[in-house]
Amino acid sequence: MTPDATDWALLRLLDRDATQPASVLGRKLGLSQPATWRRIQRLEQAGVLTGRRLEVDLEKLGFGVTVFLGVKLATKGRVSLEDFERAVTAIPEVQMVVHVLGLYDYRLRVVARDLADFERVLRRRIMTLPGVGDVEANVLLSEERLAGPIE
Amino acid sequence: MTPDATDWALLRLLDRDATQPASVLGRKLGLSQPATWRRIQRLEQAGVLTGRRLEVDLEKLGFGVTVFLGVKLATKGRVSLEDFERAVTAIPEVQMVVHVLGLYDYRLRVVARDLADFERVLRRRIMTLPGVGDVEANVLLSEERLAGPIE
DNA sequence: CTTGAAAAGAACTGCCT
DNA sequence: AGGCAGTTCTTTTCAAG
Numbered sequence: 001m002t003p004d005a006t007d008w009a010l011l012r013l014l015d016r017d018a019t020q021p022a023s024v025l026g027r028k029l030g031l032s033q034p035a036t037w038r039r040i041q042r043l044e045q046a047g048v049l050t051g052r053r054l055e056v057d058l059e060k061l062g063f064g065v066t067v068f069l070g071v072k073l074a075t076k077g078r079v080s081l082e083d084f085e086r087a088v089t090a091i092p093e094v095q096m097v098v099h100v101l102g103l104y105d106y107r108l109r110v111v112a113r114d115l116a117d118f119e120r121v122l123r124r125r126i127m128t129l130p131g132v133g134d135v136e137a138n139v140l141l142s143e144e145r146l147a148g149p150i151e
Numbered sequence: 152m153t154p155d156a157t158d159w160a161l162l163r164l165l166d167r168d169a170t171q172p173a174s175v176l177g178r179k180l181g182l183s184q185p186a187t188w189r190r191i192q193r194l195e196q197a198g199v200l201t202g203r204r205l206e207v208d209l210e211k212l213g214f215g216v217t218v219f220l221g222v223k224l225a226t227k228g229r230v231s232l233e234d235f236e237r238a239v240t241a242i243p244e245v246q247m248v249v250h251v252l253g254l255y256d257y258r259l260r261v262v263a264r265d266l267a268d269f270e271r272v273l274r275r276r277i278m279t280l281p282g283v284g285d286v287e288a289n290v291l292l293s294e295e296r297l298a299g300p301i302e
Numbered sequence: 303c304t305t306g307a308a309a310a311g312a313a314c315t316g317c318c319t
Numbered sequence: 320a321g322g323c324a325g326t327t328c329t330t331t332t333c334a335a336g
Contacts, residue, residue: 011205048208058299058300068258100291102290146247148243149209172311172313174311183322310331314327
């Protein structure tokens with residue numbers, strides 16, 4: 001499937017606010033409501049739009065600390081990768097697990113109530129994961145999500 | 152505002168799929184449709200739910216490479232931070248800009264069509280940003296998003 | 303692609319317990 | 320806080336140009 005310019009404009013609009021009805025989107029695109037709706041359906045069935053997810057303000061829920069971790073494994077066999085992934089995905093404070101190539105093997109996004117809580121998570125949960133070697137941490141100060149290549 | 156157990160269950164359901172109507176959510180929670188709808192409204196007005204955004208499969212749009220970059224600035228005055236942020240947010244391939252504390256000053260999420268395309272972005276866009284010092288890269292192999300503390 | 307319409311369903315409102 | 324009933328709006332599917 002090859003999205004045309006109108007599809008890209010549609011993705012741009014939906015990326016900013018996925019709650020807009022097809023009628024409003026259509027007006028902004030110069031299309032009718034059914035035509036807009038059909039384009040959305042086509043993008044969903046092509047697997048381009050995979051779903052709609054919530055934006056949750058974790059700070060308002062009491063999770064004020066977000067940390068990005070780089071994790072290096074000591075042993076990197078196929079088995080240890082799977083062991084590590086199974087264990088790390090079971091930690092409630094872990095929001096994202098990314099297997100990467102480079103100086104580190106995994107990049108994690110971890111949240112905690114405060115720094116004291118994060119230390120607990122790091123020492124009792126992360127450092128005890130199977131096969132963990134070096135760990136590097138970056139504490140989030142501020143964050144901006146962009147449209148990326150959709151823009 | 153203090154979310155109760157039902158609110159947490161609601162957040163859990165919405166986090167998995169934000170397209171579910173209030174009637175379906177209510178059935179799963181043992182609540183009526185209006186009661187569920189009112190809880191969603193309350194969470195939105197409390198700022199806990201900040202919006203609904205699309206999940207876009209960038210690979211299907213031709214962006215097969217995702218790289219996580221750690222960026223260290225050479226000069227770190229207040230002015231240079233703002234200069235850097237203004238310049239980096241203008242790069243289409245940059246999906247996320249996070250100001251962090253630690254070994255690096257910023258963590259970026261960058262997408263590109265392929266590795267050759269990424270090299271172009273890195274050399275002509277990233278390395279030429281104002282004040283850029285060391286850069287570290289991790290290429291994404293696989294990724295798993297989790298519910299995090301909402302679970 | 304468009305318009306127009308009709309049916310189903312979801313969102314929203316007011317009133318009640 | 321929750322349920323019920325009713326209204327408004329969106330979605331979804333159709334027919335016809």
